Amino acid sequence: MGTYIPNTGNEQREMLEEAGFQSFDDLYTEIPECVRLNRKLDLPEGSPELSVRRQVEALAGRNRIFNYIFRGAGAYNHYIPAVVEEVASKERFVTAYTPYQAEISQGILQSIFEYQTMICELTGMEASNASVYDGASAAAEAAAMCTDRKRKTVLASAAINPGVYQVLKTYCFGSGNRLVPVPEKNGVTDLKKLREMLSAECACFYVEQPNYFGQVEDVETMADIVHEAGAKLVAGGNPIAMALLRTPGECGADVAVGEGQPLGIPLSFGGPYLGFMAATKEMFRRLPGRMVGETSDAGGNRGYVLTLQAREQHIRREKAGSNICSNEALCAVRAAAYMAVMGEEGLRETARQCYSKAHYFQKKLKTAGLSRVYPGDFFHEFVTRSDIPSRMILKKLEDHGILGGLPLDETRILWCVTELNTKEEMDEAVRIVEEVAGS
Amino acid sequence: MKLLFELGTSGRHCDILPPCDVPEMSPECLRKKELRLPHLSETEISRHYTELEKQVYGVNDGFYPLGSCTMKYNPKINEAMAALPGFAKLHPLQPDYTVQGALELLRRTEKYLCEITGMDAMNFQPAAGAHGEFTGLLMIRAFHQKNGEKNRTKIIVPDSAHGTNPASAAMAGYTVVSVPSGEDGCVDLEKLKEAVGEDTAGLMLTNPNTVGLFDKNILEITRIIHDAGGLCYYDGANLNAVMGITRPGDMGFDIIHLNLHKTFSAPHGGGGPGSGPVGCKKDLAEFLPGPVTEEKEDGSSGFAVPESSIGAVRSFYGNFLVIVKAFAYLLTLGADGIPEAARNAVLNANYLKKKLEEFCPMAYPGTCMHEFVMTMKDLKDRTGVAALDIAKGLLDNGIHPPTMYFPLIVREALMVEPTETESRETLDEAAEGFRALYQRALENPDEIHEAPVKTPVRRLDEVRAARKPVLRYFYD
Numbered sequence: 016m017g018t019y020i021p022n023t024g025n026e027q028r029e030m031l032e033e034a035g036f037q038s039f040d041d042l043y044t045e046i047p048e049c050v051r052l053n054r055k056l057d058l059p060e061g062s063p064e065l066s067v068r069r070q071v072e073a074l075a076g077r078n079r080i081f082n083y084i085f086r087g088a089g090a091y092n093h094y095i096p097a098v099v100e101e102v103a104s105k106e107r108f109v110t111a112y113t114p115y116q117a118e119i120s121q122g123i124l125q126s127i128f129e130y131q132t133m134i135c136e137l138t139g140m141e142a143s144n145a146s147v148y149d150g151a152s153a154a155a156e157a158a159a160m161c162t163d164r165k166r167k168t169v170l171a172s173a174a175i176n177p178g179v180y181q182v183l184k185t186y187c188f189g190s191g192n193r194l195v196p197v198p199e200k201n202g203v204t205d206l207k208k209l210r211e212m213l214s215a216e217c218a219c220f221y222v223e224q225p226n227y228f229g230q231v232e233d234v235e236t237m238a239d240i241v242h243e244a245g246a247k248l249v250a251g252g253n254p255i256a257m258a259l260l261r262t263p264g265e266c267g268a269d270v271a272v273g274e275g276q277p278l279g280i281p282l283s284f285g286g287p288y289l290g291f292m293a294a295t296k297e298m299f300r301r302l303p304g305r306m307v308g309e310t311s312d313a314g315g316n317r318g319y320v321l322t323l324q325a326r327e328q329h330i331r332r333e334k335a336g337s338n339i340c341s342n343e344a345l346c347a348v349r350a351a352a353y354m355a356v357m358g359e360e361g362l363r364e365t366a367r368q369c370y371s372k373a374h375y376f377q378k379k380l381k382t383a384g385l386s387r388v389y390p391g392d393f394f395h396e397f398v399t400r401s402d403i404p405s406r407m408i409l410k411k412l413e414d415h416g417i418l419g420g421l422p423l424d425e426t427r428i429l430w431c432v433t434e435l436n437t438k439e440e441m442d443e444a445v446r447i448v449e450e451v452a453g454s
Numbered sequence: 455m456k457l458l459f460e461l462g463t464s465g466r467h468c469d470i471l472p473p474c475d476v477p478e479m480s481p482e483c484l485r486k487k488e489l490r491l492p493h494l495s496e497t498e499i500s501r502h503y504t505e506l507e508k509q510v511y512g513v514n515d516g517f518y519p520l521g522s523c524t525m526k527y528n529p530k531i532n533e534a535m536a537a538l539p540g541f542a543k544l545h546p547l548q549p550d551y552t553v554q555g556a557l558e559l560l561r562r563t564e565k566y567l568c569e570i571t572g573m574d575a576m577n578f579q580p581a582a583g584a585h586g587e588f589t590g591l592l593m594i595r596a597f598h599q600k601n602g603e604k605n606r607t608k609i610i611v612p613d614s615a616h617g618t619n620p621a622s623a624a625m626a627g628y629t630v631v632s633v634p635s636g637e638d639g640c641v642d643l644e645k646l647k648e649a650v651g652e653d654t655a656g657l658m659l660t661n662p663n664t665v666g667l668f669d670k671n672i673l674e675i676t677r678i679i680h681d682a683g684g685l686c687y688y689d690g691a692n693l694n695a696v697m698g699i700t701r702p703g704d705m706g707f708d709i710i711h712l713n714l715h716k717t718f719s720a721p722h723g724g725g726g727p728g729s730g731p732v733g734c735k736k737d738l739a740e741f742l743p744g745p746v747t748e749e750k751e752d753g754s755s756g757f758a759v760p761e762s763s764i765g766a767v768r769s770f771y772g773n774f775l776v777i778v779k780a781f782a783y784l785l786t787l788g789a790d791g792i793p794e795a796a797r798n799a800v801l802n803a804n805y806l807k808k809k810l811e812e813f814c815p816m817a818y819p820g821t822c823m824h825e826f827v828m829t830m831k832d833l834k835d836r837t838g839v840a841a842l843d844i845a846k847g848l849l850d851n852g853i854h855p856p857t858m859y860f861p862l863i864v865r866e867a868l869m870v871e872p873t874e875t876e877s878r879e880t881l882d883e884a885a886e887g888f889r890a891l892y893q894r895a896l897e898n899p900d901e902i903h904e905a906p907v908k909t910p911v912r913r914l915d916e917v918r919a920a921r922k923p924v925l926r927y928f929y930d
Binding site: 016017018019020021022026027029030031033034035036039041042043044045046047049050051052055056057058059060061062063064066067068070071072073074075076077078079080081084086088089090092094096098101102104105106107108109110111112113114115116117118119120121122123125126127128129131132133135136137139142143145146148149150151152159178179181182184185186188189190191231257258259260261262265274281282283284285286287288299305306307308309310311312313314316318319320322323324325327328329330331332333334335337338339340341342343344345346348351352354355356357358359360361362363364365367368370371372374375392394413418421434437438441 | 455457458459467468470471474475476477478479480481482483484485486487488489490491492493494496499500502503504505506507508509510511512513514515518520523525526527528529531533534535538539540541542543544545546547548549552553554555556558559566569570581582583584585587588591592595596616617618620621622623624625626627630667668670672673696698699700701704705715719721722723724725726727728743764765766767768769770771772773774775776778781782784785786787788789790791792793794795797798800801802804805807808821845846849854855857858860874875876877878904906909910911912913914915916918919920923924925926927
């Protein structure tokens with residue numbers, strides 16, 4: 016049996032005695048007999064480290080790692096520089112608690128302050144929080160920031176990630192807010208419908224840039240439409256795309272949110288990821304969760320603390336805007352290190368390569384018989400249609416170690432290309448698709 | 455220390471990506487304001503973070519008795535297992551047949567945790583404890599709705615509860631009814647009986663409770679709630695004391711959450727990621743968030759959404775890599791190691807409590823579970839040295855302070871949770887360090903008001919930070 020208890024059996028007995036107990040049972044006299052387990056747990060016997068390693072490695076070995084990935088839909092395969100991985104593995108960052116004791120937590124607090132700064136630069140917003148669980152819960156928290164007694168309807172584009180829509184719906188079930196989808200037309204939000212659906216009850220409208228289908232939305236026009244109706248605009252977005260595309264801040268968003276996973280966080284079968292949230296000067300005091308602020312110490316030196324805590328659950332209890340306590344701090348540090356390593360030029364180049372390669376691949380697939388479903392500009396994802404069943408195409412690609420796009424249905428596939436996809440592997444994928452089409 | 459933005463100079467960079475191997479293109483809707491990020495060489499970035507790390511107190515820097523946070527040692531094998539490419543490189547939307555190992559890991563972890571808690575089903579989607587609470591409360595709401603009992607609008611929460619409890623209840627659309635604790639720190643049964651009624655949706659409780667005591671009336675408490683038609687929610691924050699000894703399922707709880715980043719040894723990451731799986735009894739499994747794992751007809755594993763699911767509370771399946779760490783921990787400790795950890799957590803707490811109560815008043819006398827609450831009220835009355843000052847004084851002694859000012863029902867509270875992974879020597883040294891500090895506080899209180907003096911920064915001005923918030927760096 017493995018154990019992490021340093022004290023030997025003898026020491027434990029001595030300690031019991033010193034503390035005034037005869038046996039371990041004496042420690043638990045307050046637990047009534049009728050609720051005691053009084054049997055051994057039905058678990059495997061404990062194992063030494065090497066046996067644990069073998070068992071877990073065996074499970075990992077039963078998962079398939081794809082060499083080439085053309086699938087995104089909310090989780091994106093990007094290159095993670097070695098130094099980023101190293102920063103995120105630093106023992107103290109990994110094992111520390113939430114930085115309540117600021118004097119011995121300056122390293123984490125400053126890292127988060129740097130993260131907040133870079134998120135503001137990326138989104139074009141005034142202030143960022145220290146992170147929430149993921150992009151979907153960030154969208155849900157942002158919607159909650161915008162609602163009040165009079166405005167309890169949340170509009171969301173039908174072209175957003177369906178996973179995010181699901182989470183918005185669940186949070187609305189809790190809050191009693193009404194969630195209404197705004198239809199899409201040609202793969203983007205229908206602006207005419209948006210205008211018609213806005214009313215005095217609408218708190219906000221949520222849209223993603225690029226949207227679920229990879230399409231570039233006209234967020235600026237949406238901001239005008241939404242603000243005319245007295246509602247807020249919550250702009251979701253891919254952080255890599257933000258290095259290139261018009262930012263939420265420039266478009267007039269009131270709150271910007273997104274899935275931070277593309278910023279140096281591995282795919283990890285869906286988590287841990289990172290929800291980023293930033294807001295305007297008018298809205299930032301409604302942001303949920305931790306925020307790090309600059310201040311000075313008793314000697315006048317610059318330092319950092321968790322601040323504006325009067326918004327939070329441990330002070331406000333049931334009156335708090337959110338219940339969030341633990342967030343994704345280590346992922347935020349990782350994202351900050353990633354942005355620092357890439358720098359502005361590196362991040363722009365990543366975005367440009369995603370864009371260029373996705374467009375190259377899309378044209379190639381078109382010649383192989385997979386035509387694009389929607390018109391208009393797209394970033395690094397796009398939807399194709401074909402007479403060949405989606406599953407046939409994807410199965411053939413899988414046989415060659417390629418994870419193809421996400422099947423939306425029998426004829427449509429959502430593809431994703433990042434800087435990691437080389438011209439050779441795109442050409443190979445196209446050749447395989449042509450084979451399926453030809454057979 | 456300088457910020458990333460104050461280092462480097464224009465032109466410095468890390469060379470990461472090869473040139474684009476396809477014709478370069480550019481979108482139309484470009485950002486107008488140039489992106490501004492640091493201009494740094496790899497040496498500078500790498501050293502920056504090494505410097506920052508020195509200004510963090512991690513679990514291996516010493517004693518970390520942060521009450522209600524269960525800061526036990528974070529085993530290295532767990533980290534190694536979570537970093538395996540067979541987990542870290544999996545796309546969440548790969549076909550089921552390519553992720554059978556990951557699915558089996560989830561199913562086995564679910565099975566083990568159900569056995570430890572006395573639950574029948576579990577979902578790993580919640581990313582932290584508070585997220586689990588919110589999820590569990592939505593399940594309570596869905597349950598009552600399905601039974602046509604929309605009038606059940608109130609959640610009962612003891613006044614000793616963690617702030618997330620009432621906050622989660624409010625987010626789930628409930629009105630919070632706070633019940634006062636008795637003098638012994640446990641639920642006041644009479645007050646509880648007065649509080650329940652036809653509008654009771656449920657109760658949220660930790661047991662052991664937040665003052666470190668096992669509420670021996672637990673069966674009576676859960677019965678009162680059930681008789682009123684409510685459900686009982688167990689906040690798993692304090693499970694470490696009783697794993698393998700007693701189970702929330704056997705105490706009458708219907709829904710629970712666990713903190714894998716506390717009880718099951720996953721690290722806290724300076725504030726996250728955590729993992730807050732939600733478990734429930736069979737009758738409530740239909741309301742779990744989706745997707746949950748299932749066994750298919752051919753014996754393979756897949757995902758399914760429960761029949762009356764409350765929906766998803768996050769993308770995909772939760773903080774998967776954190777679950778891998780908890781799984782490795784469960785395999786290591788196994789059937790005997792789990793209760794052994796609980797027993798030693800309780801032993802260490804009582805051993806330290808015994809040493810400290812020689813000079814420092816305890817909020818509640820007698821045997822504690824895995825943690826106990828000291829009160830600095832007397833000290834403050836006599837010398838003006840508050841719990842905060844003592845905490846800051848401990849920083850100079852290389853000890854992470856206990857949790858301050860929690861629970862709210864104890865004045866000048868310091869809550870101590872040593873955990874089972876500390877040796878006797880560490881506890882002895884901590885007790886002596888604390889005794890010396892307490893003595894100093896009595897003799898020379900002004901000195902303690904100045905603490906800490908040995909840390910990278912001195913006491914920070916939190917009022918200024920909140921009054922004029924500076925939440926980012928501004929380039930000139």
